[in-house]
Amino acid sequence: MEHSLQLYELAGRDRVLRFSPFCWRTRFAVAHKGLSLRTIPILFSEKEKIAPYHSDRVPVLLDRGHVIPDSWRIAEYLEKTYPDRPSLFHGDVGRGSSCFIGHWTDTSLHPLILRSVISDIYDALDDRDREYFRKSREARFGCPLEQLFSEAGEAQAALSKILAPIRATLQQQEFLSGSEPAYPDFIVCAAFQWIRIVRKGELLAIGDPILAWREKIVTRYMSTANVHDA
């Protein structure tokens, strides 16, 4: 039987809730490569579990003795280590552009998603993680969590606006990467998985092309049973 890669990833109060967008990038990438994955859920407050791997953040990927932290380094590792499997980047420009799209997602998309669904995220967390989350996010945004909760509506309006280039691209081609999905899709779709998993209802309006695109990717990669808890 083929070996499984192992992924340390963030989980919520209900261990089934795996909402980290960075971990989703890795999940999609591993599935795209047709590899199987065993996941090891950890809480924010269980960072000692990944300390032996010299990382204080998930994702951390283990592959036959190799330890790879950081979603971008993992993507590069997978592309280099499994060149005969479907490509994540399809060459230098796809890889370079993915780097830009990743930074756009990190700096523009993620902060607005976080602010849009922050009360849902807080609700999804294990009790032991709430104090950490409150402290770190209050420091990052410079205001109490309750103020962020009350401003979620404004964040959602701003979020909808910055999604314009995603919608325009999906009107022109089926995926962000062109006619087939690749790493640019995984980066952005991972951000929408974050919303999907912590929130009960959809944030985007019915008929938004982003929803249909997200479902196509999730169906394609997550319907196969390549992911198991370790």
Next chain:
Amino acid sequence: MEHSLQLYELAGRDRVLRFSPFCWRTRFAVAHKGLSLRTIPILFSEKEKIAPYHSDRVPVLLDRGHVIPDSWRIAEYLEKTYPDRPSLFHGDVGRGSSCFIGHWTDTSLHPLILRSVISDIYDALDDRDREYFRKSREARFGCPLEQLFSEAGEAQAALSKILAPIRATLQQQEFLSGSEPAYPDFIVCAAFQWIRIVRKGELLAIGDPILAWREKIVTRYMSTANVHDA
């Protein structure tokens, strides 16, 4: 002697001022392909000159009887017609990502650049174009041009913030496309050429990595004498 492509492009009061970011995408793409270009300057108020080509916008490219409007269609045309020359996209994912980066530039970057340097643009225009520019931009933004002039400082602050993913990418790799420039660089660099050409001073701070990147691209592609007025 090799044939020249012809490009209708927007010009300012001084016909040497070619500031359209969409035309710059084409200029860079043609130079990257190593083709020579003759440019035909037109004003906003001279659209009758491109009407025979069934377009009301520049760029319009002419190549041995072919008429290609729209910078994106031009890039696709060049890639398809000159496959043996340096590639603009390096494959499907590079092309698909370029589509997204183009839409991000159109919807996020361009509006903030326009608002940041709007008085410089207005000053650069031919007298005959000013009324058109005033009317169309006042309709687009829903306020008098003078209000936009007075808000340029705020636009510049917002612009600097949304440049974060460009700066982060350039810290990680030499070009937005990776180790060598390709169409994603041309899309974004074209937007900075818009600023560079209408404005006397730099908008970005000395030492901003975007300036060094822009100069590398301009030096690489515009130092060759492949562009002439028709």
